[in-house]
Structures are given as C-alpha cells and as structure tokens.
Amino acid sequence: MEVRTLAAARIAEEINTRLDQALEQWTKALGAEHVMVDGASRAAVETATFATTQMVPAILRPGSREQVQECMRVANRFRIPVYPVSSGKNWGYGSRVPVTDATVLIDLSRMNRILDFNEKLAYVTVEPGVTQRQLFEFLHAGHSGLWMDATGSSPECSLIGNVVERGFGHTPYGDHFAQVCGFEVVLPSGGLMETGFCRFPGALAGPVYRWGAGPTLEGLFSQSNLGIVTRMTIWLMPAPEHFEAFFFQCNRQEQISSLIEALRPLRMQGILRSTVHIANDYKVLAGIQQYPWQETSGETPLLPELMTQLRTRLKFGAWSGSGGLYGTRGQVREAKKAIRKALKGNVNRLQFLDDTRLLFASRFAKLYQFLTGWDLRKTIDLARPVYGLMKGVPTDQPLAGAYWRKKSVPAGDLDPDRDGCGLLWHAPIAPMEGHHVAMVAGIATQILLEYGFEPSISMTLITERAVACVISICYDRREPGQDEQAMACYDRLRRELTDRGYYSYRLGIQSMSEMRGTDGYAGLVRTIKDAIDPHGILAPGRYQPASASSRATAKA
Amino acid sequence: MEVRTLAAARIAEEINTRLDQALEQWTKALGAEHVMVDGASRAAVETATFATTQMVPAILRPGSREQVQECMRVANRFRIPVYPVSSGKNWGYGSRVPVTDATVLIDLSRMNRILDFNEKLAYVTVEPGVTQRQLFEFLHAGHSGLWMDATGSSPECSLIGNVVERGFGHTPYGDHFAQVCGFEVVLPSGGLMETGFCRFPGALAGPVYRWGAGPTLEGLFSQSNLGIVTRMTIWLMPAPEHFEAFFFQCNRQEQISSLIEALRPLRMQGILRSTVHIANDYKVLAGIQQYPWQETSGETPLLPELMTQLRTRLKFGAWSGSGGLYGTRGQVREAKKAIRKALKGNVNRLQFLDDTRLLFASRFAKLYQFLTGWDLRKTIDLARPVYGLMKGVPTDQPLAGAYWRKKSVPAGDLDPDRDGCGLLWHAPIAPMEGHHVAMVAGIATQILLEYGFEPSISMTLITERAVACVISICYDRREPGQDEQAMACYDRLRRELTDRGYYSYRLGIQSMSEMRGTDGYAGLVRTIKDAIDPHGILAPGRYQPASASSRATAKA
Secondary structure (H helix, E strand, C coil): CCCCCHHHHHHHHHHHHHHHHHHHHHHHHHCHHHEECCHHHHHHHCCCCCCCCCCCCCEECCCCHHHHHHHHHHHHHHCCCEEEECCCCCCCCCCCCCCCCCCEEEECCCCCCEEEEECCCCEEEECCCCEHHHHHHHHHHCCCCEECCCCCCCCCCEHHHHHHCCCECCCCCCEHHHHEEEEEEECCCCCEEECHHHHCCCCCCCCCCCCCCCCCCHHHHCCCCCCEEEEEEEECEECCCEEEEEEEEECCCCHHHHHHHHHHHHHHCCCCCCCEEEEEHHHHHHHHCCCCCCCCCCCCCCCHHHHHHHHHHCCCCCEEEEEEEEECHHHHHHHHHHHHHHHCCCCCEEEEECHHHHHHHHHHHHHHHHHHCCCHHHHHHHHHHHHHHHCCCCCCHHHHHHHCCCCCCCCCCCCCCCCCEEEEEECEEEECCHHHHHHHHHHHHHHHHHCCCCCEEEEEECCCCEEEEEEEEEEECCCCCHHHHHHHHHHHHHHHHHHCCCCECCCCHHHHHHHCCCCHHHHHHHHHHHHHCCCCCECCCCCCCCCCCCCCCCCC | CCCCCHHHHHHHHHHHHHHHHHHHHHHHHHCHHHEECCHHHHHHHCCCCCCCCCCCCCEECCCCHHHHHHHHHHHHHCCCCEEEECCCCCCCCCCCCCCCCCCEEEECCCCCCEEEEECCCCEEEECCCCEHHHHHHHHHHCCCCEECCCCCCCCCCEHHHHHHCCCECCCCCCEHHHHEEEEEEECCCCCEEECHHHHCCCCCCCCCCCCCCCCCCHHHHCCCCCCEEEEEEEECEECCCEEEEEEEEECCCCHHHHHHHHHHHHHHCCCCCCCEEEEEHHHHHHHHCCCCCCCCCCCCCCCHHHHHHHHHHHCCCCEEEEEEEEECHHHHHHHHHHHHHHHCCCCCEEEEECHHHHHHHHHHHHHHHHHHCCCHHHHHHHHHHHHHHHCCCCCCHHHHHHHCCCCCCCCCCCCCCCCCEEEEEECEEEECCHHHHHHHHHHHHHHHHHCCCCCEEEEEECCCCEEEEEEEEEEECCCCCHHHHHHHHHHHHHHHHHHCCCCECCCCHHHHHHHCCCCHHHHHHHHHHHHHCCCCCECCCCCCCCCCCCCCCCCC
C-alpha cells in the first residue's frame, strides 16, 4: 500500500469515527447479538467463489421491516454504505461480497416468515429470508395442491433473492421475475413503499394482479440498488393432473443447432410450457463426479478427446436435455406425440419418465442390472434431482458441481465460499435460433479450453424466444494462480460474447461495469438513483450504470 | 368567469406570448401543415365521450422520433405543457382530451411505420401510429403464420397506445403489457432512451428477452407521464394447428359466482390459455341493437324485468361467455373435454365452434331457418366478431355499443366523440373468486339502475388469478343533464367499489385523483417526475399521484 498522506489518514480516521457512531446506533436498534464485527464472521462474508478484495466492516441482521428502515436511516445519518443480501447464496456472481469496499452487510435471513398463503388463488407472500426449502416444506406440510418453482442452485436460496436477481427455474413458472406481484420495498432513505394495487388501502387484488394502476415499479427493484425488497408475493402453480418428464441426448456437438430449431416451435406453440434445459457433456460429467484426476494423470484441462471417450463409456451425449410436460393425461399424451415428431432425427435418444416409471425403475434396478449389466441406479440417481426440479423440488445436486476441480465433495453441507471452490458464471442470452446458440457454445468452448478450464455449458430455453446460456468457469481457488487465470478467462469470454451481441442477463459483482454507458437508460437510472439515494448509501455500484468506464469495484 | 385582476391578465398574456413563441419553433421543426391551431381541429380533440372543459391551444403532428424530441425541447424552453396520444382512441377514458387545461396535444399517428418483423421469433416492432388494422393487414399480406392479439375497441386503435394503457385482448397474448419487449422512449427533456438489452450496442436479444440487465424500466412508461414511447416490440403468437371457440350461457344472474369458481381451475391449470370474456344481458343486447325505444315507450332505463323478457325472446342468457382453445387437434379435444366437465351444471348452454362449422352454418343458414324457423344468420353475425377477436382479428362491432342510447348507428365510420355518444368506463379488478365477481356485478347493477343507466357489464378472466370487470355507463350526450348524471353515477360507482377494495386497472382523465396519496409509492413517483420533468411539461396530471386530494383536472 502506498504511503498515506496526512490528509488521507485524517479522512480514514473520520470514516472510522462515523462507522463507530453508526455501529452504536445500529446496536441500539438491533441488539448486540445482531451486529457482528468479529473477524470470523467478516472473513466469511468477504469470501466469494472468486478473488475479491472488498472488506466488510460489519454485518447487520435486522429482524423486521422496521429494523431495516432504521438501518437505512442510521446509514444515511453517518454516510456509511450498506449492501443487502437475502440469503447471500449468489454463488458464481459474488456470494455475499459487496460490490464496493468498506460496505456494511445487511443480512436479511432472519426475516423468514411466510406472511400469507392462498391455496385457491395460488400465491404465497414471503419475507427475504424465506428459502426454497422452507417454502417446499411449508407446502408439503399443509398438503397443498400447489407446486413452487425452484432454481437449481440450493435449497437454502432465498426466494426473494433469486427473484430480484431474475433467476430461473424449470417449471412453467420458470421465469421467476414474471411470476411475482406486489413488492414491499424499503427505500434508501428508510422510507417504505408498496407496488401495484397493494399501495391502495384495503385493495383486494394486490397479490393477484401485478400492474396495479399508474406506473409499474417492480422492475426498478430487480437487479438494482434502488431499494430493499422486504416482502413479495410469488405465484404458485397448481399441480397438474399428470406430470411427465422427457430426456434426450445428441451424440454430436453440432446437433445443438438443429435441436434448438426443432424445440422452438414446441415452446412457441405452448406444447412445451416450461423451460427446457440442455447441458453439454462437461456440465453433465461435473454433475456426476469430480474431475477425472486419474484418467488425466492430474493434468488439466480435460480435453475434448478424453471427454468424448468418457461420455461414450458413461453413456451420455454431447448434449443432454430435459423438460417437463404438465396437464391432463390427454394433454401430456398429445405433447409427447408432438415432441416425438419434432425431435425425430434431431436427437439420438428420447425417453419419457413419470412417477410410476421412476418408482418401478428404482424397485427393479438390481434385477435390471443382473439381467443387462447396466446399473440403472446411477441413471436414476442422476435423473432424480432434475426430475424433481421440474416438479419444483429444490435440490443441491447442481451445487455439488462447484466442487468439480476439488478432490472430493464434503459429506455435510455444501459451502463453495468456505471450501475454496472457484466458480464464475456468465449467462448471456441468445435469441432462440440454432445458429446463435451454436455460436455462443462454440466461443465459450474455445475460450475456456484455451485458458485451461472445462467448458461447462447449459442452454435453457427460458422463454418462448430466448435461450439463457449459462457458462461456468469452475476451478480450485486453493491452486496458485488459478484465481487470476479464471478472471482473465472470464473477462475475455465476456468481451468476445458482447462484441458479437450476446449480453448477460445477470452480472457478477466483478462485472457491474457492463452497465456503464452514456446512453439515455444509464442517464435515467443515475438520475433516479441520485434523487432517491443522494448519498449513494445503498449498495453502491450494484447494477449501477456508471458514466466512467472504470471498474465499479473502485474503493469507496 | 370572474373579473380578472391586472396581475392575472398579465400572466395570461405572458403565457400567450410563450405559446406564440413555441408555436413558431414547432412550426419550424414540423412544417406548418403539422401544427394545427384551427377551431375545428381543436374542437375535435377537446371532445371526449363525457363532459370535459379542457381547452387545447394547438395540435402537433411530429413525423419522427427526432421531431418528437424537438417538440419536447421547445415545450421545455417555453414551459408549455404537452400531452401525447398515439391514435387517441381512448374512448370511455377521455379520448384525446388532456388531463389539464391549456395543454398542447402531440398526435403521434403520423409515425406509423412497421420497423421490424421476425416470423421465426414471432415479433414485430412498431411506431405509435401503427394501428390494429395495419398490423392485421400486414400479417395477412405477408401470408404470415402469426396472429396478433386485438383489443375489442376499434381496428383504428394504436397498438402502442393500448399497450401503454395496459389494455387487453382475447388470445393467449391477451395481457398486452406482458407481451412487449424493448421500448424506445423520448423523455420529458427531449432525451432518448431504450429499455432492456436494446440499450447495449449491437445487442441481439433486444426484441426477445424483456428484462435486459439492471433495473427493468418498461413499467415506468406505462400508465404514466414520464416519457413518450416512440417504438415498441410486440410479441406475436404462432397460429395454432387448431383453433376452436366455446360459447356458453347462464340463465340466472346468480350463476356468475359458481361459473367463476368453475372456470378458475381451468385458467389456472393452463387448460384455458386465453382470456375468457363473460358479458351480462345488457352488454349483449347493446352489442345486438340500439336501446329498445319502442318496447320501453321511450322510457329509460331499461328495467331488469323487461331485460329478462327481451333476453328470453332473443335467446341469450343473463350471462353469455366465450373463450378460445388453441393447440394441436388433440390438445383442443382434451381441453373441450375438461371444459364440458367443469361447466356441467354451471351453465345452461355450451357450444363449440370452429372454422368448418362456422362456414357450414353460414352456408346453410337459410335452409336451417326454413326448417326450424330460427334465423341462424343473426347468431352468426353476432358470433363472428367475437370469434374473430379470439383469433386476433380486429373488429369495430363492440364500438357500435357506444351508440346504444342513440336512435341509430351511422353507416360510415364510427366516431363516438363526434357523434355525442356518452360513454364512461370503469374497470375494477377482482380476485378470481365467485363472490368477488358477484359482488362487483351486484354493486354496479344497483348503482347504474339507480342513476337511470343500464348496467352493461363484462367480466374478463384477464390472467390466471384476476378478473377485469368492465362497467360501461352509456348515454346520449345530446340529452340535457345526462353528462352530469353520468358523471355523478361514475363517481358514486368508483367510490362504492374502492371502499370495498376493488380498484380500477385503468383510469379516465377525470379520475386521475385516484392515484393521489401520501404513501411511499406516490412519493417515489413524484420524486422521479420532479427529477426528469422539473417543469412538469409532459402530460401533467396523467396517472400522477398528487399529494393533495384535489381533482387533477384543476386549471393549469
């Protein structure tokens, strides 16, 4: 660190004084047990799945909306920037680490009440600490006929956290941000507001009709630093009369193009009502096992030639896809017919699975192995979490993939931050056309291999017209030099893809500079930010379109 | 008018001077032929389907985005408030009349280009002047396999105008605001911005993925006075393999409750993928004919007893409903089965209709009449526009209903403003539960009859969880006292419904005070408005949450 001038030292001291004063008032408001300044707690939240340098001076754990408001008022009074996380499971995008240095973390996980639930109108109203697991268990315990939509990240993910980041899942309600209605938001000033009809006294349609009257403001509070969402209604899906999943494989890389062309009409016509998820061979392998250290004699990356051998041996394709069919028995039967017809010649294998077949397969796996030599249990173990996700059952199976370059996955709870898992996600959106998807896959494969990483890619048909291409850079943070190598790879990948018009639907804390611009959108967001957060207290830099081209991680 | 003080006179003179200066510059920018100040043009735009007092000093007709920007810059320079309309067909909600007095109209109808069209990805990008008819003819001329969604108002309606007002249609794409992607907006300052991915240079997913990266801002520009939408991408629906409509009737008023309960699960489960439209007897009659002057001996209102006789004679129900089924032949067959089962016992009549049957019926109507005495052509004529709407075919049949209390409908083009049709629409949203819908219908029926109007009501299952209850107060503006009586009725209706929690999804220029409030939402919208439109130049009062409780129509 450079030699500090006297003036700089004085500023630092002044900041510390302000921080101390703020901490005193936060402690008064929340109680000492909910204001953490100890080294271990701070180190934990300062750790992501890639290299960061931001320090977190304290962690606040408000237990109510009123306490969140008070946190903001104190932050404003003493000009201390704060950064809210719901559950903080934003792995691959920065976990709990704030975008800027010296920012106090507001951890909302204590606010974990399910505030309202309506079986008939199929919605639930939750606080930010409510996790996927919690909602799933709530529905199960109440014998509800409703399904939630789960994202594949972890059962401990916050529902609100995922929605405001515009994450996605696997059922017809997979585009999460499209399925919410009515936010309660604490503004940077500490003021409170509600969106949609909820703002009107006694309004009955608050949880059922999203747009309300007048300007619709939910969008302002997703991927932004304009407010803290403290309550949200999420729509749930009635369990269909019948559910069936389909699984397919393509043997050759190039087939992705015609596959997308074949699937688009099905998605567009509503024959496929949910997201379809297609993973490449690297992604599938990372879901099954650790990096094949033995087969590669400890060398990295896993080269395509060996990958091809492995996937032939393990019997999966260059691309493996899955999707769910929801409806009456007859509707599902119709959909199956249409899928068979559309995929004929475009895939090498197509299988359907429902609850009965899954149960049957589990029961007779041993016998089946005896007769055929093929261990069905492995396939079932692999299929079950994916199958479950399509029915809205949260799973941490995909999270295990973050341990790919590790020698083993811990037996207990998974915590990629703690365990030094390296993970950088980049998620460009491509129009749903074969050549676009093939282009993104091709660029990503080439660049990741060039930098010594396995190109682990999944393509999700997230809406009728768009494909979310999730590219994972997966490594071991404990290996020297890998943090730098991975970030260099990420930067190159992002540049090459945006140069060709493929922009990410979601940004990591290290890439908020993507928002920058001198265009009208950037100007308007800045104007709004300045108007409602004049001291720049709330989550500085987060999805904030800076006018300069500097990285938003500049020291505060 | 009161005697003006000298000071007031001076202010008025100053305003006139500013207006003159502005007009000079607008004329320079647009050309004299696109700046109208003549009495006839002004009188036309000062006329709505109910009483208004606002004067419009001039009409500007910009022909391009750049001209719209220039209009705003001049407006700011001389502090002249302006009010944009796309096609101005906002009948029942204020037509082209600005919310405040002395506001210059910006008529965007000259900007009527279809800028982009993609058959594969099913979208079209349009300017504000593009009408429903224009898009329909464009698709037809290009032999497109795509359907648009049409609102029932008029073929001459602007697509953008309807979307930003969050209007709705009758296909699976019926919730219009949910089907758009990427706005280009002229801000009050004259600056330009784009939403979603469109803001990024060379971005490919602009027209296909709505949320973009960072805060999502489309909502700011719907039902607002924060910007002028000059370009918009609208998603289109691929024509299904098979389409079939269903029509049903209930004989008794009270059946609406169990009917809604029966339909909700179908809508929620995706068996019904589109809006379902249910009209009461008054609404249906107004669609068939003028007010029955003869049967009532010229008395108004048409009382329920006579209404019951009429509907028995004309063979329609207390409630008549319709909906569309879209999919493969097998899917439609499945849906029909489910509908038959669900509606059994809840309706008195259920019929399905597809292209083949419609053609057949048209051909053999005469023979059928000869054999049965029943004039099928009348039924067909009545069904055809509704049937068409479900296939995205615009129609002006519902508009004819605005002439209900007139003695006849003009043979040429319909213009309710010009023809002195009285029409006030109120459209509260109810949660999709029988008792809510019955409650709204009951209150509306009682109040309208009390004030001497026919309770013409339609209930649209606009989403899976919400019903838009459109109540029309229909009268003859040429009848003395009726303007006042209708407005009194409207005010009472609105008050009684909001008191019970049913708020309107859309507001007329006379009811913008509904937005008022001292809550956080109102405060935030005001803060944004002040920040981006410091002189309050753009559409003052429109969906603007005033803090005072005064009517927003106060003189500017």
